[in-house]
Amino acid sequence: MEKINLNRSWEYAESSLVNVLNLESLNLEWKKVDLPHDAVIEKERSANNPSGASEGYTPGLSLYYKKELVLEKDWEGKNLILEFEGIMGISEVFVNGRLVAKHFNGYTSFLVDITKHVKFGNKNIIVVHVENTHKPGSRWYAGCGIYRHVWLHLGGKVYIKPWRLHVETRAIENEKAVLEIRATLANSTNESVQGVVEFSIFSDDDKLIADTQEQFVLSNNEEKTIGKIITLSPFKYWDIENPCLYKIRAAIKIDENIEDSSSTFFGIRTISVSPEEGLKLNGKIIKLKGGCIHHDNGPLGSASYDRAEERKVELLKASGFNAVRLAHNPFAPAFLEACDRLGLLVIEEFFDVWTAGKLSFDYHLFFDKYWEEDLEATIVRDYNHPSIIMWSIGNEITWGVGIDVDDEDGYSSIYTWCSRLAQKVKELDSTRLVTAAFCAIPADYESLLATIEDGNNVIRMLKQGPVVNNDRWGKVTEKFFKFLDVAGYNYKVDRYSYDLEKYPDRIICGTETYPYTLFKNWTETVKNPNVIGDFVWTAIDYLGEAGIGRVCTDENEAKMFGGEFPWFYANCGDIDICGDKRPQSYYRDIVWGLRKEPYIVVLPPQLFGKKLYFRPWAWEPVERSYTFPGCEGMPLAVHVYADADEVEVFVNGKSLGRKPCNFDTRFKAVFELLYEPGIIEAVAYKNGKEIGTDKIETADRPVALKLLPDRNVISSRDDLCYIKIIAVDKKEREVPYADNRVTVEVEGAGRFVALGTSDPLSTELFVRPQRKLYKGRALAIVKSIGEEGEIRVRVLAEGLKSAEVVIKCL
Structure with missing residues (x-):
């Protein structure tokens, strides 16, 4: 089917009234909008919002979207199917006043056949009602609206169903790849039809390298899957270093005329696991250097622009990650x-809850009725992505109040549901591994963090510690994991070696681990052959679960799970919401062997000597700064990360001596000194020889702005450019304490989209073109508008010289 983008020229309005047949009578304030769109990110946050810390104190909304769709007269007789990639909220779709679909999962895509509900050669009205006022409804920021793409699939009387052209690598024999191609055909006529399906495979440089065909006969209104075997020789593997992608095209021919066609990309790769060797990709052992991420795009909210999604993958790859876990939804x-193009392995997760909820209005209310529909939609949509190596059927599934943990047969038994979900996944896709992430069980609750008074069950399930004597966790999970290929361990690194002996056939993946225990996480992962990887929570910071990664100086505040208003970000990612690496990410570079030079961070004088209370996902509050005006003579601590024998620190050329900084010290060394503006330098030594240096210099007051676009040339159609805004002194050194208010002006072939910082406590809206710098930085996002030409971005600041950059749109 031909795929037509419908993102342009929508209108939306807020209303809690329901009268789709006569929307105009509601006197709604309609606003023009292009998709993708997240309406929540445009709204003020408030401590009184019932979403609480989980969704960053954001409001719930009830929205209407509408679009006029004029269908060409010569399309009559064809089949039309709408595809919604994602609508955040309970959604209802109306075509010309008639309800044609309802959907209850904000993260799964769905299809709506509108063929019988439209008028050709005339105006059609599509209305989408999105209801997301029920709070609390999510454990993280969800947003609200049609936040992903909308497509119109246009097909012939006999057509290939959307998402139903699949390629499976059946075998690799003697450097030949044996592929099975399957296409599901639908006959929408009331008579029998016969024809031919032609399959063509194109190389990564778009050359035809193989083709075949298969005849078919379809009865009236029949659907049938046509399969064909094709062998490629030679072929290229898809892997993380060389992610080779092929294209498959299927064309339906009736009486030598092309009635319909469809195409998609795929890759050829093999995956296997064993307790002796772990995970193999294309026959080679690989340890997953992984991170978990949520779906939002920082300053864009949940709006899913293609460039925003691509940039996340680029950031992950640049920081050494070879795998990502999609938490906790498609x-x-x-x-x-x-991920396919750039070479990043994926664990795609279906659900955060099953029958028992974690919040009053989360997906558990709909799970038992729609789980199968949502799971199947995800697998058939994403089947061809070579990057996906595992399906996760659930994250930290809970039993619910009053339910017996040991019940193996009841309706709410997690064993019953684990078996049911795993079996369904294998029916739909036998080529990939199945996992689920498990943490603690209710029996562990009593012994965990007795001082915590917020009653939050989630944190009670995240205890990391030695195996208890009766090992109830082991007994419970043994029954759970028997249905899975890979056992997902959340915050259970201390069990790895123990379980290698107790469960020698178990294959383990650290599906969530704390950032601060990185050294131990990775050491245990490498040491145990049956542990296939480690996934930090999280790789990229995200909105919501506000403040779970904070460091407190107040003991009472530290007892709370989330941060009080105005906390907005989780504050636990290796990479912040603007795309900058945080100190923990540079430490990861050392532990993973990606960085040879040492790296300096500083615990500021304002925090030195204070009692600090760490949330489980927190990192030390160190900064990449040696600029602390007014703190001369005050003590501070210099932390050095290095894989060396020892490191030496110099302040303005004066040595503070050498300290070990190696595997035994977990690649860290700490020096205490009195703040003296100037240059601080670290020198790393191995075998008595210098192997690398790092230095930080004290900056003067800020005098100007510097702009750093991620790209100077972008596409003219709906592309994004990310522009770092940095305050600098007269020597162009970054000034990390600058907090000047900046204003972004955009002219030409683009428009302003967002302006953000990594300040987790700011209440300034991303959608406004003014805000204060945070630690000397901000990030502006601009968008092309479909015109070739130039986007001129000018940034002004109070007391600073302005800066300008020109982005070309082609």
Whole structure:
């Protein structure tokens, strides 16, 4: 089917009234909008919002979207199917006043056949009602609206169903790849039809390399899957270093005329696991250097632009990650396509809850009725992505109040549901591994963090510690994991070696681990052959679960799970919401062997000597700064990360001596000194020889702005450019304490989209072109508008010289 983008020229309005047949009578304030759109990110946050810390104190909304769709007269007789990649909220779709679909999962895509509900050669009205006022409804920021793409699939009388052209690598024999191609055909006529399906495979440089065909006969209104075996020789593997992608095209021919066609990309790769060797990709052992991420795009909210999804993958790859876990729901197709192109392995997760909820209005209310529909939609949509190596059927599934943990047969038994979900996944896709993430069980609750008074069950399930004597966790999970290929361990690194002996056939993946225990996480992962990887929570910071990664100086505040208003971000990612690496990310570079030079961070004088209370996902509050005006003579601590024998620190040329900084010290060394503006330098030594240096210099007051676009040339159609805004002194040194208010002006072939910082406590809206710098930085996002030409971005600041950059749109 031909795929037509419908993102342009929508209108939306807020209303809690329901009268789709006569929307105009509601006197709604309609606003023009292009998709993708997240309406929540445009709204003020408030401590009184019932979403609480989980969704960052954002409001719930009830929205209407509408679009006029004029269908060409010569399309009459064809089949039309709408595809919604994602609508955040309970959604209802109306075509010309008639309800044609309802959908209850904000993260799964769905299809709506509108063929019988439209008028050709005339105006059609599509209305989408999105209801997301029920709070609390999510454990993280969800947003609200049609936040992903909308497509119109246009097909012939006999057509290939959307998402139903699949390629499976059946075998690799003697350097030949044996592929099975399957296409599901639908006959919409009331008579029998016969014809031919032609399958063509194109190389990564778009050359035809193989083709075949198969005859078919379809009865009236029949659907049938046509399969064909094709052998490629020679062929190229898809892997993380060389992610080779092929294209498959299927065309339906009736009486030598092409009635319909469809195409998609795929890759050829093999995956296997064993307790002796772990995970193999294309026959080679690989340890997953992984991170978990949520679906939002920082300053864009949940709006899923293709470039925003691609940029996340670029950031992950640049920081050494070779794998990502999609927490805790299916992601946008654009993200998976970027993983395919750039070479990033994926664990795609279906659900955060099953029958028992974690919040009053989360998906558990709909799970038992729609789980199968949502699971199947995700697998058939994403089947061809070579980047996906595992399906996760659930995250930290809970039993619910009053339910017996040991019940193996009841309706709410997690064993019953684990078996049911795993079996369904294998029916739909036998080529990939199945996992689920498990943490603690209710029996562990009593012994955990007795001082915590917020009653939050989630944190009670995240205790990391030695195996208890009766090992109830082991007994419970043994029954759970028997249905899975890979056992997902959340915050259970201390069990790895123990379980290697107790469960020698178990294959383990650290599906969530704390950032601060990185050294131990990775050491245990490498040491145990049956542990296939480690996934930090999280790789990229995200909106919501506000403040779970904070460091407190107040003991009472530290007892709360989330941060009080105005906390907005989780504050636990290796990479912040603007795309900058945080100190923990540079430490990861050392532990993973990606960085040879040492790296300096500083605990500021304002925090030195104070009692600090760490949330479980927190990192030390160190900064990449040696600029602390007014703190001369005050003590501070210099932290050095290095894989060396020892490191030496110099302040303005004066040595503070050498300290070990190696595997035994977990690649860290700490020096205490009195703040003296100037240059601080670290020198790393191995075998008595210098192997690398790092230095930080004190900056003067800020005098100007510097702009750093991620790209100077972008596409003219709906592309994004990310522009770093940095305050600098007269020597162009970054000034990390600058907090000047900046204003972004955009002219030409683009428009302003967002302006953000990594300040987790700011209440300034991203959609406004003014805000204060945070630690000397901000990030502006601009968008092309379909015109070739130039986007001129000018940034002004109070007391600073302005800066300008020109982005070309082609």
